[in-house]
Amino acid sequence: MRSLTQPERADLDLVAVLHALSDPVRLELVRLMASDGEVSCSPEHLDIPRSTLSNHWRILREAGLTWTRSEGKARYMTLRRDDLETRFPGVLAAILACAASPLRG
């Protein structure tokens, strides 16, 4: 298995986090993790190609939004809520509170 780039808490960068959140699909993935906890790489209700989703998950992971767990070929993601709250207090909570859910059918 390839090792996954996942920055340490101290290396989280606000600009990278904001960039990761500045896409409607990624914002929806973050909302999903915030509400459901661990999420599989292809959530059922999202009608988006797996390769596109995979790219979005990579951007979220590399920006430090998620922890990724591999199980066989599947991956499961959780939101690094504590790390984000520690480094950027209130930012994620405020964004989640006002993010609409345009992609959930």
Next chain:
Amino acid sequence: MRSLTQPERADLDLVAVLHALSDPVRLELVRLMASDGEVSCSPEHLDIPRSTLSNHWRILREAGLTWTRSEGKARYMTLRRDDLETRFPGVLAAILACAASPLRG
């Protein structure tokens, strides 16, 4: 003078706002407006080409972060703090509270 694209409060989009903030120069321009009020298009302490700054200001304006006032050839920008707070409560305040200032010498 060309008319400037500046979305109404009701048309502000969270993803566009986050994208506008996901750049170190633009984040610094927003910090500057938050601290100084009205800011000219080429702030003295920023050693960045005018054309690059102009592009950053355009992105901020089109995303609804700024109001732009023209005076002769110069432009002056202010942060649309009230509009942003009304549409996305707490988001800008939380981001400004933890944004470092890497570009101010």
